[in-house]
Amino acid sequence: MKALLRKDIYLMLTQFRALFLVMVIFSAIPGGLLVPFTFLYAMMLTSVSLMSVDEQTQWEALALMLPYSRRQLVTVKYVMGWLGIAAALVVSVMLQGLWAVTGAYELQKGFFDTMCLYAAIAGVGLALMLPVNFRFGYAKGRIMTILFAGIIGGAVGASMGGGDGFYTLLKVTSRIPTPVYPLLAAALCAATIPLSVAGYKKRVEK
């Protein structure tokens, strides 16, 4: 696992350095307008984009022959995804905090709660995207993810549009302390790991 993490970190540093700069710029924009994108962007970069590099270089073909278990090969992308989310959190808090310290912009009310919420949303995204990408590969997985997100979003919207479902959801979620959200997202990720492993096996062992 340590070796796989090291490999992915090396890849991030050698291949995505410029893209990290974009993440910093997003999170530095005063008022935190683009901070939600920072979280999603960091999550995508450290998980799905890394998977695409593995596919391009056919690293997967070799990795299956090395002493890594399927579970390790899958779990490392979840860990990298969460490292990306954590990096987005740290960078955003630091840069937005810097604006507040210099007096240029005040931190919005509930800033830390909002950050936790963004981290949780990115975490849920990770939990939804990785099983699809592991099952179908990066190229097909990307299309499937968009379709999947559209269907889920549409279904949720339709089920709440006609009544007071949305307010009920808000009531329920408002009782949960915000810092718990990322933990719930992490638990959701952990729960989808077996699904990703099964999908991965099905794709690579055929």
Added chain:
Amino acid sequence: MNAIEVRDVSKSYPGFTLSNIHFTLPEGCILGLVGENGAGKSTLIRLLMGASGANSGQLRVLDADVTAPDFTKTKDSIGVVLDEAHFPTSLNAKQLGRIMAGTYSRWDQAVYDGYLKRLDLPEKKRIKDFSRGMRMKLALACALSHDARLLVLDEPTGGLDPMVRDEILDILEDFTRREDRSVLISSHIVSDLEKLCDYIAFLHKGKLLLFEEKDRLLEDYAMARITEAELEALPKAAVKGERRGKYGVEALVDRRLAPAGVALEKPTLEDIIVFFARGDKE
């Protein structure tokens, strides 16, 4: 102990079937897996490494069942070189060494550094700027730097110039000096295997046509350059394959079944493989 045991293994893909493969490679031996492109060599290697599951049969490598969950531990003792290096190309040899150090429990950095030096591989140049020969040498350096007991090489010399091929074969010869080390090497360059191997397995269209000790193959079979009438006179079972030309017939015959008096010549391994394939076609 056997290095590899394959018992009645079959695997099907749409349009291709690897059927009833059965052989055993004793520890300390070198097996050359020969076959044309698409014969099933890479499929068999994937099955042996547990990268893909067989439809039926049993595979054991270094005395471990490849389908067992703890086969990952056995892979710690196996060095692998595939037909392409498949390393992340934006990394360099030094970074790759650090990754492999965390991958193999018996990784020896000094041995790896020694191979980089011996094979003239730059430590800090990105792998994407390596030639194919350099990439294959790097793959070999990784496979040889963790005290592996078995090397599995899938077409390691394909597309390489003769100098690099020779260098790679020299390294493999060094590796097998220790008696407990075994090698499975697949190639369609039969001359490479003739130099190196103790056993030859010939895969043709998903079937194992031949599995035999190399020396025995060269002893048991012979080339006969004869006329049509002489060919007809030979027992059918003695003729393994034939090629008709303007000036007569070339046939691979089993010396043990050929009648005395027929002029026989020593075959090359390539003759044996080619004529076995022709025999299967006929």
